[in-house]
Each structure stands twice: as structure tokens, then as C-alpha cells.
Amino acid sequence: MPGRRNPCPTPSLERSPFQAGLKWPTSYTGKSGAAPSASRGRGDLLPDIAAALSPHGLILRGGLNFDAGEDAPPGPSGAPAKAVLLVGQGGASPWPHFKAWRKRQPAGLANPLDTWSAEIIGAVAGEFEAKAVSPSDRPFLPFQRWATRAQGLEPSPLGILMHPQYGLWHAYRGALLFDGAIEIEHRTTGAHPCDRCVAKPCLSTCPVGAFTADGFAFDRCVGHLRSPEGEACLDGGCRARNACPVGTAYRYPAEVQAFHMAKFVR
């Protein structure tokens, strides 16, 4: 429900599932297998998922029905899922919630952001008869391909998907898999900002030219990050990503970028 519960300081304009082009999976029967509640019609349930995610700074990032015969991951029943809803962030909205949670965790917890995401999204999945999966699950699930289909996003020259509103400052923290189909009204479209970007500063800012015609030169980037000269990227984030003029209002604060860079270079 737009604006119903969103204590997070970062605006999350995708918080309405209807803006994301979604309706509730048609097979939904209510919480914990109970009969549908008369007081909560089926059309309320997708907003309820958004409302359950919102206090954690998380938003729905669109969804899709798997095609017949597609190699879909197992849903809650163990049979191939029929639909997926992507969960993530636009801007750094989960950060304060994650940080507060992290203070309560043992020091040195490995992969804290994944653990936090799995905890929150897993609880929401349990409430809505879904199965939670993570972008870090192995083998990797095709989150970016799903996002492309769900919201019509296209890759930037950096490999990160470009969002017309959030620019490069968005990510996926998990997904909800369902045994039933979702009715999709429309998907968010819009011109791909990179098509109109003539200067493409993202491609000329990396000090070691890690974005090449053959793709991202991971070793070159990490080699730089591990050298004394890499401090600027480590502390302030990827210079190429920061050079993009789109969605700058959603740019992650330096603290958040440093957290991701530390994980990336580890």
C-alpha cells in the first residue's frame, strides 16, 4: 500500500506493487494455508508483502511468470516455481536497518548482509507461502535476467543494470518464489538512459581501465584495489559507478560503498 508504512529516509518510489506491474499470485489461499480472509481480499495481499518489506527498507522490484518448460528453480512445494517476485533496494534504504541489526550480532559474522537479507526475506516468504532465494545462492540464479524481464531494465556498459530512476544505485537482496502464477498488468519501461548518454563518463574514469570491450577485467580492478593507489576506490566506491550522472540522489553513502568494496576485494 503506497506510503502506508515506510519509516525509511530514502524514498522508495517502487514501493507500490502496482507500480511494479503486479497482482497477487492467483493460487494464493491465505496465510499458512488458511482460507482467504474475508477482511483481506486477494488484491490486498501484494501490498501486504510490500508493507512487510518496507520497515526494513526493502521494496518489490517487479516479478514474472516463468514460461512453460523454462528451467525454473523449485518453489515452496519443491516443484518448479511458477512465478518470482524480486526483492531489493533503490538507493541505500536498507542500510540503517541492517546496521541496527548488525550491532546485535556476534562480531566477525561472515556475510552479514546476506544473513540479514535471508532473515528478513525468509520471514516474509514464510508469511506469504513463498520460498526465499538469494542472489548469493549457488549455483547463481539469474537475478539480472529476471530483472530485465520483470522491469525492462537494460545493462549499463559496466554490467550493472541501469534503472531509469535509481541509475546504478539499486540491487537485489533476494526473491520470492511461488507455486502459483502472478497476473502481470504491465512492466516499468522507459528509455534506457545509457542510449542518450553521449559522454559515457563511466567508461573513462576507472584508473586502470577495468571496463574493456571484452567485459569487466576483474583481476585488473582487484589488483588496483589491493595496491596503495586503490584506497580512493576502497573508501569512496567504484569511481566508474560514481561517475554516472543518472540517479545521483540514490547514490549510496560512502560508508555503504566502503562496506561493499571491502566485501568485493576480500
Ligand code: B12
Ligand atoms: C558473480 C557476480 C559478480 C562477479 C562476476 C560478474 C559476472 N561477470 O557475471 C563480480 C565479482 C565481477 C561481480 C562484481 C560486481 N557485482 Co556482481 N554479481 C555476481 C552474481 C553473484 C552472480 C552473477 C551470475 O553469474 N549470475 C548467473 C547468471 C546465469 O545470471 P544472469 O542474470 O543471466 O547473469 C547476468 C550477469 O552475469 C550479467 N553480467 C555479465 N557481466 C557482468 C559484469 C558485471 C560487473 C556485473 C555486475 C554483471 C555482469 O549479465 C548476465 C546476463 O544478464 C550476481 C547475483 C546473481 N545471482 O545474479 C551479482 C550482481 C550481478 N552483482 C551486482 C553488483 C552490484 C556488483 C558490484 C557493483 C559489486 C558490489 N559489491 O557492489 C561489482 C561490479 C564491479 C564493478 N567495479 O563495477 C548486482 C547487480 C545489481 C544491478 N543493479 O544490476 C548483482 C545482481 C547482485 C545483487 N545483490 O544485486 N559480480
Ligand code: SF4
Ligand atoms: S555514465 Fe552514461 S553510459 Fe555510463 S552507466 Fe551512466 S548513463 Fe550509462
Ligand code: SF4
Ligand atoms: S573499483 Fe576502481 S579499479 Fe575497480 S573498476 Fe571501479 S574504478 Fe576501476
